Amino acid sequence: MVNCQNCGTEVVEGARFCKNCGSEIVIEEVDESGTKFCSNCGFEMPKATKFCPECGTATSMVPEPVNNTPVTAVRNDKSPGLAALLSFLIIGLGQVYLGLTKKGIILFVLAIISGILMMILIGWILWLLVWGYAIYDAYNSAEKMRNGIEVEDTLDFNNLF
DSSP states (O other): OEEOTTTOOEEOTTOSBOTTTOOBOOOOOOOOOSEEEOTTTOOEEETTOSBOTTTOOBGGGSOOOBTTBOOOOOOOOOOHHHHHHHHHHSTTHHHHHTTOHHHHHHHHHHHHHHHHGGGSHHHHHHHHHHHHHHHHHHHHHHHHHHTTOOOOSSOOOTTOO
């Protein structure tokens, strides 16, 4: 038996429309041939697998081959804790460690500007904000990279909260 994709009602094999809601029945062909690799642990699995049987990571992030060219999933083993520690010591160094050089340089320049403004009270506040953001961003960027999520080399204040 096949289930309707719209309402879940069982429909007879070969039916073109659901008897309950009238939706067209679309039968998806799944190509079981070929393999792919987990972006988190590198485990080889069948192409149709949605979650890695080794570590449980969703495999929808793994790119599919284009024109029969094999695609290799790259695992990033950079430590989120070390990235945060480096940004704690020197603002932007954690981002440089992760390969986000442009972001690291921008944060470092913002720290220098806020250091110059420390003669005024706003400089201390700005410096603390830049320092805190650099630590937070270094840790979160490393976590995203470890999970196979692409991280852009620009400042992103939209995902703070």
